[in-house]
Amino acid sequence: MSRAPTARQAGVIACHGCGLVCARPADHDMGKVVCPRCGSVLAGLHEGALGRASALLLAALILYFPANLMPVMRTTQLGDVVDRTIMEGVLDFWANGEIGIALIIFVASIAVPCTKFIALGTLFWSSFRKSAQGMRERAGLYRIVELVGYWSMLDVLVVAIVCALVQFHALSAAEPRPGILYFGVVVILTMLSAMQFDPRLIWEGKEKDESDT
Amino acid sequence: MNPTPEDPVPTAPPAQVKRPRLHLSLVWLVPLIAAVVGLSLLVNAWLSVGPTIEISFESATGLEAGKTPVKYKDVVIGSVKSIALQRDLSRVNVTVELRKDAARFAREGSRFWVVRPRIGAGGISGIDTVLSGAYIGVDSEAQGDDQYEFQGLETPPSVIKGTPGKSFELHADDLGSLDIGSPVLFRRIQVGQVTGYKLDSDGQGVTLQIFVFAPNDAFVTTDSRFWNASGVDVSIGAEGLQVDSQSLATVVSGGIAFATPEDSAETAKPAPADSRFSLASSQKQALAKPDGAPRLLRMRFDQTMRGLTENAPVEFFGINIGHVRSVRLEYDAPRHRFPVVVDAVIYPDRLEGISEKRGPNDKDDTPTFLVPLVAKGLRAQARTGNLLTGQLYIAIDFIPNAPPVAFNPAARPLTMPTVRSSLEDLQQQVASIVTKVEKIPFDDIGRNANASIVELNKTLKNVNEGVLPEFRTTLQGTQQTLDNANRMLSENGHLQQDLGQTLDALQRSAWSLRQLTELLGRHPESLLRGRGAGSAQPAPAPVIPPMAPPAQQEKAR
DSSP states (O other), X not given: OOOOOOHHHHTEEEOTTTOOEEEOOSOOSSSEEEOTTTOOBOTTTOTHHHHHHHHHHHHHHHHHHHHHHSOOEEEEETTEEEEEOHXXXXXXHHHTTXXXXXXXXXXXXXXXHHHHHHHHHHHHHHHHHTXXXXXXXXXXXXXXXXXXXXGGGHXXXXXXXXXXXXXXXXXXXXXXXXXXXXXXHHHHHHHXXXXXXXXXXXXXXXXHHHHHO | OOOOTTTTTTTSOBOEEEOOSSSSOGGGHHHHHHHHHHHHHHHHHHHHEEEEEEEEESOOTTOOTTTOEEEETTEEEEEXXXXXXOTTSSSEEEEEEEEGGGGGGXXXXXXXXXXXXXXXXTEEEOTTHHHHOOEEEEEOOSOSOBOOEEEOBSSOOSSOTTOXXXXXXXXXXXXXXXXXXXXXXXXXXXXXXEEEEEEOTTSSOEEEEEEEETTGGGGOBTTOEEEEOOSOEEEEETTEEEEXXXXXXXXXXXXXXXXXXXXXXXXXXXXXTTOEEEEESSHHHHHSOOOOSOEEEEEEESSOOTTOOTTOEEEETTEEEEEEEEEEEOOBTTTTBOOEEEEEEEOGGGSTTHHHXXXXXXXXXXXXXXXXXXXXXXXXXXXXXXXXXXXXEEEEEEOTTOOOOOOOTTXXXXXXXXEOOHHHHHHHHHHHHHHHHHHSOHHHHHHHHHHHHHHHHHHHHHIIIIIHHHHHHHHHHHHHHHHHHHHHHSTTOHHHHHHHHHHHHHHHHHHHHHHHHHHHHHOTTHHHHOSOSTTOSOOOOOOOOTTSOHHHHHHHO
């Protein structure tokens, strides 16, 4: 099956910003490649992109522990002060029969970040290895990660809204605890990490594979 | 299909390459910072974890694992981690994780208790825990060895350690209605609390701990008297009915009051902490002067002592100087009698002043001063204190004409000679009167009287039927006679006129008779010779008696 030549094979690269096609520099290992017309970074070429994405992902992973171990919200109901971590909140809702809400929070706050870590980690690792396996699936995975990334902030939003609305002083009050800050940082870092990653790197392995053959 | 590679290349300008100044990308600082933050959190968490202690309670009511806080002065110093039953199921072990800065509470002398809403007679406590849930309270002396296992208090201590004030010990015969938390009152203001009580080891009394808060602890002096102010004190005396109580709360839940007697208020110094006092059962008893050493007094009575009970007063000239301790019966074999032996405890110091003046004869504790007093008639006597209930008391008094008795002041116990009670004598007199009265034949008297009355009745009947009508006619006859007499005696009656004339005639006769008498006096011979010359001169005019009416005199001339 004959294939159309890739830009890489043609030795050119297109700018995302202005669409200018420019020649691929020969050695770009150590530098940042920018468009000569508009100055945008010509993503994908920069080998450091994968490293940056990995670094952000690693930072997110580290902060994910305090985000989950520390309480995210303190609710005061008639003098009954309760600090809850994310998981405790989920269990609380579940125990109180609010299975739907429990599932939503669980998916948004625990399942999604965890899948994101695994997915991004897989993507980065395979790209680093320049693996040629399941490249199309990996591309799909990347799209899912990007899509889902925005919804990861659900928990932060829930806390923000609840804390803003539930302020009845002695009767009932809610206030954020440090855990939610770390959680927010985790979400931001994973999003940045995903943005840093150039999906074109997925296909480098194929190109290598093809060029090898 | 293959596009010529040369085609786009000439038009494509070469992309610029910007070389970074640093070999390593700055982006790796982000995970580094994250790691530092995470590590610091970890270290912080590890550092802030204090010792873990275990507290045992009777039950875990209101406690929740992972939630119930441990508070000191309302500051959270730890939380309950887990609650487990002891192996023998007798108690509950509560595992508490203290914060690092509260490690000092894991020491000997710390006390733990559960604060939950409690409603007692003294008030409501822990009301805030109704909504927030129970918590574990703690106080500590902050000194002592490390300790990690504690036995929790079932009731909160009424005074938390470190509260300014002083604690004192009171000794009482019984607890009364006092309890932990009962108020301690000074001039009816609550200044302290009962913090604990325990039975003496010999079981002969109760020792109470009280705590008096600063600054009022200064009012507890070395001479302060404490009494049980529980309930209402009702007394009937010469002043009438008196109801005395400290405050409504003490009426319900009991309390302790204290005061310093006025005569010693100036010299008394504030009592040091943990001083011991005795707790009197009433204010009167507490504020009474100290009784001094008691003396035993024995009395033998040859009469029934019904109504004499233990603690009956012994009075000397109306002053209470002691009380009866025992009343028992003895058999006096030679006399074949049953004397009642009454042992009384008297306090000579109650006769303050008198005991000092009684003389220097107390060297060997022998009251020789009593000998002349007994010779003058000092005796013990059982008297009736209450005519309704027949309660007796012992009066020591001078009895006039008391028969002399032997008195040994050196005898132990000191035996006081006695006399029969005045009421006893009175009773005997009354009894003899009653027997005399009984001898009177009231029945015969009654029968005779009855017969006499019947006779009298008959007589009266006769009088009514026979005598009275005749009496009436007699009266009528008398009336007529009187009328007649009246008529006769009236002014113009003929009897009156006749009487007047008769009187005139009588007067004239009397005058004539007088003339004759005078004539005869002067001339006795005229009786024989008749009127002579010497007797020719006329006789003087007669003196008319004044009662004679002049008209009649004229008429008579």
